[in-house]
Amino acid sequence: MIISSISPSFDNVSSIEAVNDASDVQLIESLVARHGAPLMVLDCDSIRHQYRLLQAALPGVVLHFALKPLPLASVVRSLMDEGAHFDLATAGEVDLVAAESVPADRTIYTHPIKRDADIRAALEYGCNVFVVDSINELEKFIRYKDAVEILVRLSFRNEDAYADLSKKFGCSAEAAIQIIQRAFKLGIRIKGLSFHVGSQTTDPEKYVNAIEQSAAVLTQVSALGLPALSTLDIGGGFPVGYAEEVIGIDEFCRPIRQALAELPETVAVWAEPGRFIVAPAMINVSSVMGQANRDGKQWYYLDDGIYGSFSGIVFDHGNYPMDALHWEGERFASVLAGPTCDSVDVISEDIMLPKLKNGDLIVTRMMGAYTLATATDFNFFRRAEVVTLNEQPVMDQVSSFNAG
Numbered sequence: 001m002i003i004s005s006i007s008p009s010f011d012n013v014s015s016i017e018a019v020n021d022a023s024d025v026q027l028i029e030s031l032v033a034r035h036g037a038p039l040m041v042l043d044c045d046s047i048r049h050q051y052r053l054l055q056a057a058l059p060g061v062v063l064h065f066a067l068k069p070l071p072l073a074s075v076v077r078s079l080m081d082e083g084a085h086f087d088l089a090t091a092g093e094v095d096l097v098a099a100e101s102v103p104a105d106r107t108i109y110t111h112p113i114k115r116d117a118d119i120r121a122a123l124e125y126g127c128n129v130f131v132v133d134s135i136n137e138l139e140k141f142i143r144y145k146d147a148v149e150i151l152v153r154l155s156f157r158n159e160d161a162y163a164d165l166s167k168k169f170g171c172s173a174e175a176a177i178q179i180i181q182r183a184f185k186l187g188i189r190i191k192g193l194s195f196h197v198g199s200q201t202t203d204p205e206k207y208v209n210a211i212e213q214s215a216a217v218l219t220q221v222s223a224l225g226l227p228a229l230s231t232l233d234i235g236g237g238f239p240v241g242y243a244e245e246v247i248g249i250d251e252f253c254r255p256i257r258q259a260l261a262e263l264p265e266t267v268a269v270w271a272e273p274g275r276f277i278v279a280p281a282m283i284n285v286s287s288v289m290g291q292a293n294r295d296g297k298q299w300y301y302l303d304d305g306i307y308g309s310f311s312g313i314v315f316d317h318g319n320y321p322m323d324a325l326h327w328e329g330e331r332f333a334s335v336l337a338g339p340t341c342d343s344v345d346v347i348s349e350d351i352m353l354p355k356l357k358n359g360d361l362i363v364t365r366m367m368g369a370y371t372l373a374t375a376t377d378f379n380f381f382r383r384a385e386v387v388t389l390n391e392q393p394v395m396d397q398v399s400s401f402n403a404g
């Protein structure tokens with residue numbers, strides 16, 4: 001509830017000033033008084049809300065949350081209770097869902113390049129759907145052919161995305177047909193096709209084109225007399241609003257729904273959302289460690305930076321909405337720097353901020369995806385502590401209160 005008004009789980013709110021209210025300020029100050037700074041405050045209500053929004057925008061599509069942007073047990077638990085499935089990419093992610101007792105038949109393993117030990121770790125857990133994008137990778141499954149089902153990952157280039165995931169992975173339609181023919185000869189079951197149009201894709205036509213081209217491959221497979229494919233996995237990439245707004249998810253998904261409606265009814269559709277589910281669920285709270293005036297500009301040194309929670313600025317083109325917790329008053333051109341001794345550790349070169357004292361707090365929203373996950377403890381600055389709010393849905397809280 002509370003943080004969702006600061007870190008809005010609804011779409012398209014870009015100004016923290018518009019949503020701060022007194023109870024939010026008090027909550028943040030009390031969390032810092034209890035835990036210290038820097039903090040990453042996670043609101044599980046927001047996770048559930050985003051999951052429901054995307055499920056409503058893509059009815060009938062089985063959503064597999066990709067753990068990669070925020071691999072936390074509390075996130076897995078919140079989504080498991082919503083009925084989510086999970087998209088795993090490493091043995092470490094297998095360990096995380098296994099520790100939370102996620103049923104293995106709700107998981108898929110989508111890294112296109114795996115070691116034999118990775119495959120075995122997933123199979124031992126009970127996950128048996130894997131992704132390949134080459135004959136070399138397919139042949140790793142010869143020895144497991146009776147246990148596994150395979151998705152073949154197609155590649156559709158998208159240079160506008162935050163991460164063009166079709167540069168490093170995926171194959172052409174022609175190569176996919178060759179892989180499927182080879183699998184048929186080897187007796188390996190091909191379940192379907194997958195793709196990833198690129199993270200933070202803001203143009204739904206990228207999905208529409210990929211769905212249409214995938215549909216053509218499905219048709220070609222049947223025409224060649226190969227066993228029909230049962231599944232199309234449309235990947236992740238669904239966008240959220242950072243400093244710039246994006247269109248709401250229901251409108252974004254409208255052309256995608258239309259394209260999916262053209263698929264044969266026998267084809268099940270899956271997706272692998274990551275960022276969309278978790279980005280709005282976390283705010284960062286860091287405090288001013290010190291300050292200096294350099295060349296007429298006020299520099300503030302925070303206790304979190306590029307090597308910590310703000311790593312997404314480097315790895316994810318992050319442009320997060322941020323402001324002082326107490327934002328009232330005249331503003332001055334300022335620089336926000338991270339705590340390490342490295343000169344690249346600057347969060348913002350040009351931000352208008354009120355005059356801050358040491359110890360004052362800076363709040364940054366939309367910090368759930370690809371932030372903490374890529375943070376380091378360079379210079380021995382510890383990663384921000386995660387404080388989790390609303391782990392139990394409100395309904396559960398009421399009923400356990402009544403039961404008590």
Ligand SMILES: *Cc1c(COP(=O)(O)O)cnc(C)c1O
Nearest residue numbers: 066110199236237272273274275
């Ligand atoms: C990273 C990744 C995702 C999640 O992508 P988002 O852009 O965060 O939605 C899904 N599937 C695969 C295979 C990935 O590598």
